[in-house]
Amino acid sequence: MSVSSSPVASVVEAHGLTKRYGRTMALDGLDLEVRRGEVFALLGANGAGKTTAVKIFLGLTSPTGGEARVLGLPLGDPLARRRVGYLPELFRYQGWLSGREVLRLHAELAGLPRERWSREIDAALALTDLRERADGRVSTFSKGMQQRLGLAVALLGRPELVILDEPSTALDPLGRHELRGTIRGLRDDGATVLLNSHQLSEVEQVCDRVAIIHRGRLLAVGALAELLSPGGVRLRATGMGDQATDGLSRFGELEQDGAWLVIRGAREEQIPAIVELVMHGGARVYGVELLHPSLEDRFRQLLEDA
Amino acid sequence: MGNVPGTWTVVRVTLREGLRRRLLLALGGLSLVAVLITAWGYAQLPNLPAGSSGPLTTPQIQLLASQLLILVMFMFGFVLALAAVFAAAPSVAGELESGEMLAVLARPVPRRSILIGKWLALAIVVVVYAVVATSLEYLAVGTTTGYLPPHPLDASLYLAGEGLVILALTMALSTRLSPVTAGIVAMLCFGLAWLGGVVGGIGSAFADPVTAQLGTVTRLLLPTDGLWRGAIFSLEPSAVVLAGNSAGPQFAAFPFYASAPPSLAYLGWSAAWVVGTLALAVVSFGRRDL
Numbered sequence: 001m002s003v004s005s006s007p008v009a010s011v012v013e014a015h016g017l018t019k020r021y022g023r024t025m026a027l028d029g030l031d032l033e034v035r036r037g038e039v040f041a042l043l044g045a046n047g048a049g050k051t052t053a054v055k056i057f058l059g060l061t062s063p064t065g066g067e068a069r070v071l072g073l074p075l076g077d078p079l080a081r082r083r084v085g086y087l088p089e090l091f092r093y094q095g096w097l098s099g100r101e102v103l104r105l106h107a108e109l110a111g112l113p114r115e116r117w118s119r120e121i122d123a124a125l126a127l128t129d130l131r132e133r134a135d136g137r138v139s140t141f142s143k144g145m146q147q148r149l150g151l152a153v154a155l156l157g158r159p160e161l162v163i164l165d166e167p168s169t170a171l172d173p174l175g176r177h178e179l180r181g182t183i184r185g186l187r188d189d190g191a192t193v194l195l196n197s198h199q200l201s202e203v204e205q206v207c208d209r210v211a212i213i214h215r216g217r218l219l220a221v222g223a224l225a226e227l228l229s230p231g232g233v234r235l236r237a238t239g240m241g242d243q244a245t246d247g248l249s250r251f252g253e254l255e256q257d258g259a260w261l262v263i264r265g266a267r268e269e270q271i272p273a274i275v276e277l278v279m280h281g282g283a284r285v286y287g288v289e290l291l292h293p294s295l296e297d298r299f300r301q302l303l304e305d306a
Numbered sequence: 307m308g309n310v311p312g313t314w315t316v317v318r319v320t321l322r323e324g325l326r327r328r329l330l331l332a333l334g335g336l337s338l339v340a341v342l343i344t345a346w347g348y349a350q351l352p353n354l355p356a357g358s359s360g361p362l363t364t365p366q367i368q369l370l371a372s373q374l375l376i377l378v379m380f381m382f383g384f385v386l387a388l389a390a391v392f393a394a395a396p397s398v399a400g401e402l403e404s405g406e407m408l409a410v411l412a413r414p415v416p417r418r419s420i421l422i423g424k425w426l427a428l429a430i431v432v433v434v435y436a437v438v439a440t441s442l443e444y445l446a447v448g449t450t451t452g453y454l455p456p457h458p459l460d461a462s463l464y465l466a467g468e469g470l471v472i473l474a475l476t477m478a479l480s481t482r483l484s485p486v487t488a489g490i491v492a493m494l495c496f497g498l499a500w501l502g503g504v505v506g507g508i509g510s511a512f513a514d515p516v517t518a519q520l521g522t523v524t525r526l527l528l529p530t531d532g533l534w535r536g537a538i539f540s541l542e543p544s545a546v547v548l549a550g551n552s553a554g555p556q557f558a559a560f561p562f563y564a565s566a567p568p569s570l571a572y573l574g575w576s577a578a579w580v581v582g583t584l585a586l587a588v589v590s591f592g593r594r595d596l
Binding site: 058060 | 311312315319322323326327404405406408409410411412413414415416595596
């Protein structure tokens with residue numbers, strides 16, 4: 001199925017998407033573009049509108065305003081749905097079926113040709129490491145195994161677009177590590193992955209581009225490297241005079257963070273010079289730390305600005 | 307309906323759910339117990355203490371059996387309605403609440419296929435149950451007393467129709483209400499429709515047109531009671547109908563008596579009611595944001 005499509009550059013495209021539930025604006029004019037072959041993350045706090053956006057892309061919820069296309073097709077188009085795999089945030093599968101039977105049901109509903117069912121099901125089970133338990137009843141699965149099954153359902157038939165809504169909530173650290181490997185593998189196979197997450201570490205480790213959304217609006221979007229806050233050095237000292245502060249500003253932009261003074265952009269090799277300058281001014285130094293570039297800082301900063 | 311993609315997939319998986327969750331086993335097993343108990347009851351009829359006019363004659367036993375059979379069938383109709391409500395109320399709302407349906411609805415299958423597939427599967431259960439359980443009951447009454455109702459198959463089908471009506475109603479409610487609420491509302495409607503029919507009968511008996519009208523209105527709003535009356539009529543020996551009709555309108559007040567079968571127009575209305583309610587359910591489900 002992955003070759004049957006016309007190669008549109010944008011796999012998901014949304015313009016001014018709004019969704020209102022009564023008085024609540026779940027989405028407030030969201031613009032978004034997910035490009036073919038990338039791992040794209042929607043990053044935001046709980047309630048930011050990530051799940052609503054994904055449900056609109058899948059045709060499960062209709063937008064109040066704006067427009068969107070998935071795989072170049074209108075929202076909810078069955079032809080697009082054939083080529084999309086989806087792991088919902090709230091996942092649960094028929095407990096009275098076996099894992100393999102759940103996959104067979106989805107193979108049938110997805111319209112996969114019957115002769116490919118068993119091969120595709122085995123492939124999805126292998127990818128999610130569920131082969132040994134595939135014939136057990138889903139009701140006997142742990143939460144983590146159910147999430148793996150959900151992932152297998154989403155990957156069934158090698159869809160062009162895989163939408164994963166908070167895919168690691170029930171996974172243990174090893175499971176998360178494997179999930180990251182699976183996502184990278186999907187990208188290597190040419191699939192596009194749209195990942196919803198509020199876990200920065202997850203996003204940082206696998207995503208090519210990130211959109212940060214807050215209260216239904218896009219705050220920032222870009223390649224991970226563009227979005228990361230610059231690193232720096234932070235320093236905790238007392239008795240620092242204006243002269244010392246002025247001197248530090250040539251190493252980078254200064255920010256006060258509680259008891260710490262952050263020098264944005266300062267590098268590791270500058271630390272001795274920084275400490276020397278501060279001590280020379282008569283201050284007492286209690287701590288010096290190197291800050292790595294991080295998404296978390298940028299994320300916090302964007303939310304504070306918003 | 308059948309050519310909508312995914313419908314038969316949903317029918318199959320819903321039936322398998324009924325089997326695996328032992329719904330069908332419980333329904334079948336307990337009904338069998340009920341049939342055996344009633345069979346024992348029918349067999350006791352000849353042993354009733356003799357009255358002033360001597361022991362009961364065979365026609366008297368059969369008359370008693372015919373009235374008892376109507377009561378037993380009322381019980382089966384109630385069980386059928388209850389089972390239909392219990393099975394249908396969570397079928398949409400419950401799966402939406404649990405999240406089971408999200409992954410399914412993201413597939414290239416129209417929502418109407420899912421809804422109609424579920425209804426069809428439960429409709430198969432309702433019809434098969436109605437026919438099998440009532441046939442066993444006829445067998446029980448026939449072998450113990452020699453009595454057979456005049457139109458047994460009609461009575462079974464009327465009961466099945468009653469089940470299909472309540473199934474469609476519950477399914478429609480289930481597209482918007484929580485499983486518990488949908489179930490309670492459906493059962494309440496079922497009860498009210500029966501009560502409306504009884505009150506209407508009293509109205510006819512006392513020639514009060516407004517009260518009599520109430521029965522007609524409730525039978526139109528929810529055709530369960532109208533179809534139940536059809537079942538009663540099919541189970542009544544002609545002697546009872548003759549006696550009832552010659553006894554005058556007062557007999558209409560008796561809730562387990564029907565003087566005439568439902569008209570063809572009424573049966574048409576009932577069928578249209580089911581189709582219309584399902585169509586409403588499809589529209590309601592189709593518009594719902596998940």
